[in-house]
Amino acid sequence: MLKIQNVFKKFGEIEVLKNITLEFSSNKIIGLAGPSGSGKSTLLRCLQKLEPIDSGVIECTEKTGFMFQDFQLFPHMTVLQNLTYAPTLQRKTKDTVPEALALLKTLGLKHKETVYPNKLSGGQKQRVALARSLMMHPQILLCDEPTSGLDVATVMDIVSLLKSVKDLGVTMIIASHDLDFLTKIADQIILLKNGEIVLNTDLQTLKEDPIQCLKKYY
């Protein structure tokens, strides 16, 4: 269960999150939309406790994973090591390797296990970052701009990948300003503007043209 109540967050004098109250239901893909600077990344970072909040409560009983916009893969480790390093520490066993290899295979990265991240394309890095998060078995996955810098075909790959992650029972909260992408993938859309929630709705309730509906709020 992930629930936040009356969350406020300031950077210096600017109020970035103003009185945010949300409850995230399980096993859904929740799209976090909003113009640049509206506080999407900040909200995700607060949920992951990378950023302290000024007031309010964040209640989280589930394990969260986080995908960074710029991936933040470990450049001095191979793809396989990137996947296995943290879970090996945590589970104190070496048998994280078969799981990692299987995951790489599903993500179409079978032949890349011994490669270093700087030799990967943007889409491949994105998939390695996804795999690295999944290796920690999160129940909630927070993704910041998972499609930035990717071409249309790769974005479609990411859409189907993230949908299959949802089928594993993972809840996802995805921040993105790509409405086309969000409306393809999300079950629910939360729209932020100037640090406030201006819309929180199931995607189905938006009429024939959800993108146009959302754009009205920008």
Added chain:
Amino acid sequence: MEKLISHILFIGSGVALTLQLLIGGLSMGLLLGGLFSILRYKKIATPLINRFVSVLRGTPVILQLSFIYFSTPGLVGIKLSILEAGILTFGLNSSAYIAEILRSGIESLPKGQFEASKTLQISSFYMWKDIILPQVTRNVLPSLVSEVIALLKETALIATIGGMDILRKSQTLGAEQFTYFLPLCIAGCYYYSLVLFIEYLGKKMEQRGSYA
């Protein structure tokens, strides 16, 4: 010719002390310098460490060496051997320079590397050991190699408290033979060869550390 060989061997017997000082001082410098830079990043005892580093960088090494060698018996009642005093001095002194080098390396690493470690629940110890420091040392390797070379040359100061290193051996020989030319040339060759070797090792490590 025989004389040359005996000169080379005599001065060469000082290499042991020089290397002990270099390796001992460098090990201590890396450990302490690493510790200082981590503590400073975590903002623990920062003013104290900053002052310590600044004093070590702001006073002559030769003064630090005599201070540690000659004043420890009076101050703390411990008589250090020449080797101990040397390793302690060169260790402390290089720790200050290494701490600065590592600081700049840590600061230039993306913050996201720390955050990624945190989100993957990697504990602080393993984060520094396996994620941060390996990347930092790789990025600052050229500066570290320069520091090792500087340290090697500084070890020659051990002669001022009577340590029989490469330099002191060659001076002794010069005094006996009434000519300093050859002994000092030989000493120079020893130092220069060691420097070339250190540079070679540095290059090797740089190649090994590059993510192919």
